[in-house]
Amino acid sequence: xxxxxxxxxxxxxxxxxxxxxxxxxxxxxxxxxxxxPPFNGPSLKWYxxxxxxxxxxxxxxxxxxxxxxxxxxxxxxxxxxxxxxxxYVLPGSAFIRALLVAPLTVSYLIxxxxxxxxxxxxxxxxSLITASIGHxxxxxxxAFAIIYASMGAQHENAERAARDLGANETQxxxxxxxxxxxxxxAAAFFLSITLSWDEFIIAFLLTRFDITLxxxxxxxxxxxxxxxLNAIGSVVFLISVAVLLLLEFTVLRRQK
Amino acid sequence: MTASLSIISLSHWFGSFKALNxxxxxxxAGEYVALLGPSGCGKTTLLSVxxxxxxxxxGQIKIGSEDMTYVRPAKRPTTTxxxxxxxxxxxSLRDNVSFGPRMAGIPSRERYRLxxxxxxxxxxxxxxxxxxxxxxxxxxxxxxxARALAVEPQVLLLDEPLGALDLKLxxxxxxxxxxxxxxxxxxxxxxxxxxxxxxxIADRIVVMNAGRIEDVGVPSRVYREPATLxxxxxxxxxxxxxxxxxxxxxxxxxxxxxxxNLPDGAxxxxxxxxxxxxxxxxxxxxxxxxxxxxxxxxxxxxxFASTDAPDQxxxxxxxxxxxxxxxxxxxxxxxxNAFCYFPDNIEN
Numbered sequence: 069x070x071x072x073x074x075x076x077x078x079x080x081x082x083x084x085x086x087x088x089x090x091x092x093x094x095x096x097x098x099x100x101x102x103x104x105p106p107f108n109g110p111s112l113k114w115y116x117x118x119x120x121x122x123x124x125x126x127x128x129x130x131x132x133x134x135x136x137x138x139x140x141x142x143x144x145x146x147x148x149x150x151x152x153x154x155x156y157v158l159p160g161s162a163f164i165r166a167l168l169v170a171p172l173t174v175s176y177l178i179x180x181x182x183x184x185x186x187x188x189x190x191x192x193x194x195s196l197i198t199a200s201i202g203h204x205x206x207x208x209x210x211a212f213a214i215i216y217a218s219m220g221a222q223h224e225n226a227e228r229a230a231r232d233l234g235a236n237e238t239q240x241x242x243x244x245x246x247x248x249x250x251x252x253x254a255a256a257f258f259l260s261i262t263l264s265w266d267e268f269i270i271a272f273l274l275t276r277f278d279i280t281l282x283x284x285x286x287x288x289x290x291x292x293x294x295x296x297l298n299a300i301g302s303v304v305f306l307i308s309v310a311v312l313l314l315l316e317f318t319v320l321r322r323q324k
Numbered sequence: 325m326t327a328s329l330s331i332i333s334l335s336h337w338f339g340s341f342k343a344l345n346x347x348x349x350x351x352x353a354g355e356y357v358a359l360l361g362p363s364g365c366g367k368t369t370l371l372s373v374x375x376x377x378x379x380x381x382x383g384q385i386k387i388g389s390e391d392m393t394y395v396r397p398a399k400r401p402t403t404t405x406x407x408x409x410x411x412x413x414x415x416s417l418r419d420n421v422s423f424g425p426r427m428a429g430i431p432s433r434e435r436y437r438l439x440x441x442x443x444x445x446x447x448x449x450x451x452x453x454x455x456x457x458x459x460x461x462x463x464x465x466x467x468x469x470a471r472a473l474a475v476e477p478q479v480l481l482l483d484e485p486l487g488a489l490d491l492k493l494x495x496x497x498x499x500x501x502x503x504x505x506x507x508x509x510x511x512x513x514x515x516x517x518x519x520x521x522x523x524x525i526a527d528r529i530v531v532m533n534a535g536r537i538e539d540v541g542v543p544s545r546v547y548r549e550p551a552t553l554x555x556x557x558x559x560x561x562x563x564x565x566x567x568x569x570x571x572x573x574x575x576x577x578x579x580x581x582x583x584x585n586l587p588d589g590a591x592x593x594x595x596x597x598x599x600x601x602x603x604x605x606x607x608x609x610x611x612x613x614x615x616x617x618x619x620x621x622x623x624x625x626x627x628f629a630s631t632d633a634p635d636q637x638x639x640x641x642x643x644x645x646x647x648x649x650x651x652x653x654x655x656x657x658x659x660x661n662a663f664c665y666f667p668d669n670i671e672n
Binding site (some may be wrong): 203222225226228229231232233235236239243244247248293322 | 375376377396397398402408410411412413414415423427483518526573
């Protein structure tokens with residue numbers, strides 16, 4: 069009895085999480101013009117449609133560009149911040165740490181608005197670069213926190229040994245510190261990518277002519293529901309899952 | 325490659341804590357020196373100063389004839405072997421060992437040859453492509469040694485290198501370290517808190533306490549004729565007998581003793597447990613009752629209480645063949661020349 073209930077509970081929980089995604093994916097294969105029951109298909113015609121739509125494919129490409137570019141910058145900055153704070157005694161380092169992590173608690177809307185105000189006042193035009201800056205702002209605290217947490221004292225002795233054996237600071241970082249922390253660095257990188265990949269508000273506020281995929285989806289939504297949106301959503305979901313699996317099989321496996 | 329080492333009037337403060345207090349020490353080229361002391365005595369700080377990881381507050385370090393006090397670790401002819409080995413987990417053993425030569429700009433074929441040579445020296449030639457996590461503690465220890473030796477240092481600094489190993493492995497590694505040291509002729513400075521380890525491997529022992537050097541000498545001298553009461557107790561178990569001398573008469577808790585010739589005053593008479601005899605040889609000390617006996621394999625540890633002053637306990641290491649009955653009163657003798665005397669009121 070109790071066992072049946074556990075399974076029932078599990079099914080409900082997973083259903084709650086995955087039913088929306090399941091419905092989205094299912095109706096992307098809809099034959100007709102509306103993503104609503106009854107389901108008739110399957111058909112790949114909407115996938116064909118979006119892949120031949122220049123706006124969608126360029127938005128997809130822009131999203132990848134912003135995700136990878138902003139993640140590289142966020143992880144690089146986060147790594148150096150973590151290295152500095154973990155290895156050197158700085159005045160007010162607890163305060164600096166808090167200041168670095170604090171943006172995590174600020175809503176994306178506020179971050180986006182703040183950046184928008186700053187950028188319009190300084191006369192910098194909105195573009196994919198400004199959207200990337202916004203994504204660096206939200207991903208840097210996370211990258212810093214992940215990398216900082218994995219910098220232990222055992223790594224510090226290896227760095228001392230490297231210096232003792234003749235390595236200069238650049239060599240210590242490139243040959244010893246970064247490779248030793250590669251699981252944490254990769255985790256921070258992939259997490260940044262997934263967060264940037266489907267981020268909407270900041271991208272919406274900080275882009276103008278070239279837009280990212282979530283913004284493109286939003287603008288398509290204004291002309292009503294269509295199975296092509298489901299198809300785009302499925303592609304976005306597929307890429308997120310792929311990144312997650314990559315993370316699971318490379319980084320998390322290596323740590324065991 | 326080897327060099328002598330001079331430590332001149334060295335002091336170091338951590339904030340208001342004086343970790344090293346006026347250290348003066350000469351270490352000869354090719355010598356194996358053990359820095360011995362309890363935790364917090366400053367031995368690791370001294371090693372860090374020698375390695376260049378800590379800049380001393382005052383004083384000077386010379387290696388050979390060159391002043392090295394403020395030279396950074398990489399530029400010194402020293403290499404440090406860290407307590408936790410500090411191997412690079414993402415590199416193979418061969419890459420670990422050839423890291424130093426690589427930093428020196430030696431081309432890869434030459435440095436791999438060098439790495440294989442050093443791995444061979446520590447008996448790990450076949451494991452060059454393994455990663456550190458595949459090794460046991462003792463093997464990691466050897467890799468750390470090979471890596472430190474690959475840069476051919478003049479002075480090798482070892483920070484409690486055997487602390488993490490079990491007893492049997494530790495004894496085996498002691499012999500190996502000693503062999504490698506005499507083979508290479510490099511000066512070794514070895515930090516440890518284990519006095520048996522220090523005696524087993526070192527040519528000379530430097531006993532440290534509270535940031536100061538208590539005693540320096542060859543193991544047998546430091547053990548048998550310690551310079552201070554601290555050294556006497558730290559090097560092994562010691563019997564203490566409080567005594568007072570008035571008008572050249574020596575008064576102990578065993579009564580009057582006449583075989584000592586000491587200046588007036590009060591002090592402690594010390595001797596090792598193995599110097600205590602119950603077979604009538606040596607100087608007669610007094611009578612004592614056997615309290616308990618513990619069997620230790622190579623010896624029997626017996627505790628006696630003086631019949632006149634039951635608070636005065638003496639410990640003896642007797643041959644294990646003796647079968648003794650507790651409660652029996654024995655005549656206690658102590659071997660000739662086994663006594664050390666430390667007067668009170670002097671900093672000991």
